[in-house]
Amino acid sequence: MLRDLKLAWAAPLLGIALAGVLHGCGGGGQTASNNTGGVGSGGTGSYTNGPISGLGSIIVNGVRYDVDSATLLGDDKDTGALPSADDLLVGVTVEVEGSAVTATASGPGTATAAKVRYASELIGVLGGLSPASGRPTSFTVLGQRVTVNASTVLPDTALSDGQVVVVHGLPTPGGGVTATRVDAVTAPPFYKLSGEVQSVNRTTRIITFRPGTVQVRYALSLAPSADVVTGSLLRVRVQPSNDLLNLQAVQLLVREAAAPGDREVRLEGRLSGYSVTGTTVRAYLGTTPVDLSAIPGATTLSNQTGLLEVKGRFQNGVLVATELEEEDEARTREAELYGAPSNHNQGSRTFTLRGLTIDYSAATVDANVTFNEPCLKVKGEAVSASRVSATLVKRDSDCR
Template identity: 35%
Template structure:
């Protein structure tokens, strides 16, 4: 399936269509606290977009999606994604209706049918600071919860000799990328990738930059072989694939993942991200998804371009009709707890470590053991946090 190269326009007609019909109230259903994973109101299916916060299958926005038979495609062009889904990657999921958790601390479940995934930026590291790093002229912000993998497992191990592929969310007000997953390598990739708002656009010279005028990216060029949108200019958000020489090969407009995944009406929806276009509290866009929040309950801070949001609602005519909009802070994101289900292996009682899904976890006297004795081959559920590049188990229980 190919992504549609259009820039959605929020018209009066589509807004009115999106408001037709009743909107079900959403209820919390476990998986991390109240009002997390609210997609169990009896819709025909579910659509969710956010960060993978656990494995076994994949857990996104508090819902454990079985992805055994799901089709996984690239958000860039609709072709096969071709990589394993990992914690911290940003995905959109089309799936079945959600089944609520059966216990107060359980996890809601559903079955994924189609998943889209893709990184935002890829290229060389040019500088590193205490809480961020720079690549191709732009800034990547890092939180405690940001997952690093590869030759560096934390920001402190990153250097200017490294190349990175970064998943996360672009803040259009600053041009920064809030990183959720960083894959670090010593090998230069065959292509670089950036996304952001176009500035310094020159059709004559076939050059442009991304980001803000205060902090623009390195200059990017294109030629007659480059795939470009039919209409683009300064102020337009684009995703760019380029050579290491910064010659663009593909320039794509930001499109809604709802179209890429063929999401249906009447589905329950939950999305996490940043407001990418803002007209009013009732009319805005999050990562390409149009939102009608005219009847939504808004909790937290004020809404504006670039604000981080978590939205629950239902889908109607490709519009998310919101019932609730929340604005979590970076500190809330930094304290994120991850959840893993699987079979324990490589237990080292002396070092107090074990392996699950290829990841090494540490445990200690502060880890809550929920009536379980650790042993290789045991099915476990692990709640964990990130600490200095390591996975630290906070709670371990049986997953039989």
């Protein structure tokens, strides 16, 4: 995946607001009044979709998945090499199918992953960096607006216009991506565009993407199916080019709605297509239909955007929500890491864990930590692609 792309660093659409209805991430959420058990209550298995927030093996939406025996499916592999756990980095967005979630007394729930799929949203030249210096809040790649929030994992060195980047993230209503991780790369074999279709001309074989400034031309052998229409979400590999009106497709992939059977589910994303019919409240999370009817106050939500974590179960292809929690995009997402420490430097108060430099100068460190034990647990902030500022360091016994 990313490592195959030569990393440059060294080591249907109206959103809904949640003001007055949901609390920010970490402050609780809204639970269905007739909740009979959300994720973690047992069942045939689990499914989650969102950015990786921790390693050892991976933590996604509050569940720690063991990936040792999982099938890994990486969309950006182009050399024929098999995906590996080294591709699963903090901020990379993944889909995970696995066992039922087991609750723990402290820390995330645990499960065993059967399949892990991961794919970037955009690969191409960065432009329109805003602000031009310091931590950016937005930029564009292949005509798509990329929003950067406090949780976005950025490269160690500052981004600049003209760089080629890989963007992982969550689609935003009306087009664009909220970035969860950005990496600078050199000489990728292809660019990638993820976005919402504005129109399809099957005579000229041109797909126009919102906001109408990007056109992808495709060969007859790549003709999209009849159900690709205005509003469809596509991922398209294109030949590297900056000519946004003449991008040449080499692969088209329809982004299908998730419907992984009768499983416990946690998804992260932005709601769109909000509608109320009597007491029935429906929306989409990305391409996934969501029934919000059991969430108190759902009928009063307004048409503004909000990044959410939704928990529930699939029934007949629809995610029936039992819990909603709004993410605080102004607050850094906490990273949680498990692993064997190395390269401890008492002077700089740093060590290495899972290939990351851990700065524990401002952390609470348990008195029995010696930095040469087989397993540590670290909580903190991913300040860049290779560095974590720890808030807690303690011994642990489970370093998968």
